[in-house]
Structures are given as C-alpha cells and as structure tokens.
Amino acid sequence: MPLSLARPVDSDLLIKKSRFLGRVEPCAGREAALERVAALRAEHPGAAHVCWALLAGGQSAANDDGEPGGTAGRPMLEVLRHQDLEGVLATVVRYFGGVKLGAGGLVRAYTDAVAQALLGAEKVPLVRLVTLRCTLPYALEGLARRELELAGAQLLEVRHGAQVEMRLALAEDAAAAFRARLSDAGQGRIGWFSPEDGPAL
Structure with a gap:
C-alpha cells in the first residue's frame, strides 16, 4: 500500500x-x-x-x-x-x-x-477518497447522518428541496459497503447518482 x-x-x-x-x-x-x-x-x-x-x-x-x-x-x-x-x-x-x-x-x-x-x-x-451523491426523504436524513458518522465519511454538501440531497466523501474501499448498508436501511427510498451525473448538486 x-x-x-x-x-x-x-x-x-x-x-x-x-x-x-x-x-x-x-x-x-x-x-x-x-x-x-x-x-x-x-x-x-x-x-x-x-x-x-x-x-x-x-x-x-x-x-x-x-x-x-x-x-x-x-x-x-x-x-x-x-x-x-x-x-x-x-x-x-x-x-x-x-x-x-x-x-x-x-x-x-x-x-x-x-x-x-x-x-x-x-x-x-494513503487513503483514496471517492465522492458519493444521493437523494432521500426528509424522514431518513437523521439515519443517513448517523451512518455517515459511523463510516467515517465526510459530509461535503447538503441541499434541502423536494428531497434531501447529500454529497459525501469516504474511503474508496469502504464506499460499496456503506452504500449497500444505507440503501438497506432506507428500504429502497434512497436514490444514488452515478459519478457521470456531474459534480454540482
């Protein structure tokens, strides 16, 4: 490494x-x-x-x-x-x-x-970071923030519109597990953007 x-x-x-x-x-x-x-x-x-x-x-x-x-x-x-x-x-x-x-x-x-x-x-x-973006209902914002903290992820930006939109950074090797855990906890109500969707929220 x-x-x-x-x-x-x-x-x-x-x-x-x-x-x-x-x-x-x-x-x-x-x-x-x-x-x-x-x-x-x-x-x-x-x-x-x-x-x-x-x-x-x-x-x-x-x-x-x-x-x-x-x-x-x-x-x-x-x-x-x-x-x-x-x-x-x-x-x-x-x-x-x-x-x-x-x-x-x-x-x-x-x-x-x-x-x-x-x-x-x-x-x-050297820890390589990746950026993830997701949208979720307001009711899941607290859960998402707790999961972020547990994963050691950094919350880069939050937007409150029709839904909550988050942009976060975390270690590359922990990203897939974090995404799966949050998706399970959100019971299909969390939407993920692909990196090609652009950097801006």
Whole structure:
C-alpha cells in the first residue's frame, strides 16, 4: 500500500559551503506543488536553486531549476519512489557557497537532503477518497447522518428541496459497503447518482 506523510519535515545540510534546505510534505498534485515552489522562491530570494520532485500518480514531475540536467530533481524523485510514497512533494533550496560539487556531488547532496528529511517523517497509509451523491426523504436524513458518522465519511454538501440531497466523501474501499448498508436501511427510498451525473448538486 502506498504511503503519504502526516506532515512536512525539514532537513538542513552544509556541503562544501553550500547550504541545502530540504523538505518533504504531503501534496495532492502538480498545481499545489507549483504553488509551494513559488512560495519557497519568495521566501528564499537569495537562493541559487529551488529544485523539486513530486510523486503524485499521473502528475509526477522533477525539476532541476538550473542545476546540470539529472543532478537534482530526478535523484530526489528516486528517493521518494524507493520509499513507496505517493502524494508527496520534495523540495531542496540551495544557497551556493562558491565551491562546485560536480555532477556526482550534486546528486549525493540533493539525495541526502531529501533522505535526511524522510528519516524524521511520519508515514501514513494513503487513503483514496471517492465522492458519493444521493437523494432521500426528509424522514431518513437523521439515519443517513448517523451512518455517515459511523463510516467515517465526510459530509461535503447538503441541499434541502423536494428531497434531501447529500454529497459525501469516504474511503474508496469502504464506499460499496456503506452504500449497500444505507440503501438497506432506507428500504429502497434512497436514490444514488452515478459519478457521470456531474459534480454540482
């Protein structure tokens, strides 16, 4: 099972006068990663490089930010892959100290900055969420809310019209059982939307 991180963790390495500030943190996808990298650039205007690697399914990416090709982002990404991580962003901010490290030295420095941060990271199982939508009579709203709580589902939106319409999120592996249990309890009076019916209520 892929793992993610509970919270951000930092590392700080000094190698031949260059300072490498590493960080690993949970990250949903490329858009969030680019925002985080932009924030780091703003926080560290004097840094020579802000290199990063994202492991998030189809949105995985690596960026050397001006370091010689393949010496920063790709090695950082490999560290994340070896730890079976998913939904994780690794960043390393480099302040150049005036001594060139060479390609091998750079690969080691960027790898070590990420590996050091991961040593202190709490890894948690990655729970994939799915969104469900249903309609039900007002008389069943209390029952549905209790079932939601028992299943650890998150109520995203509720609309009160001719019937109650709910949109909720819960763990993918618990969705089928939850839906069956709620349908049984509602005795056929709960209607389910398919995901293709669109995200808006």
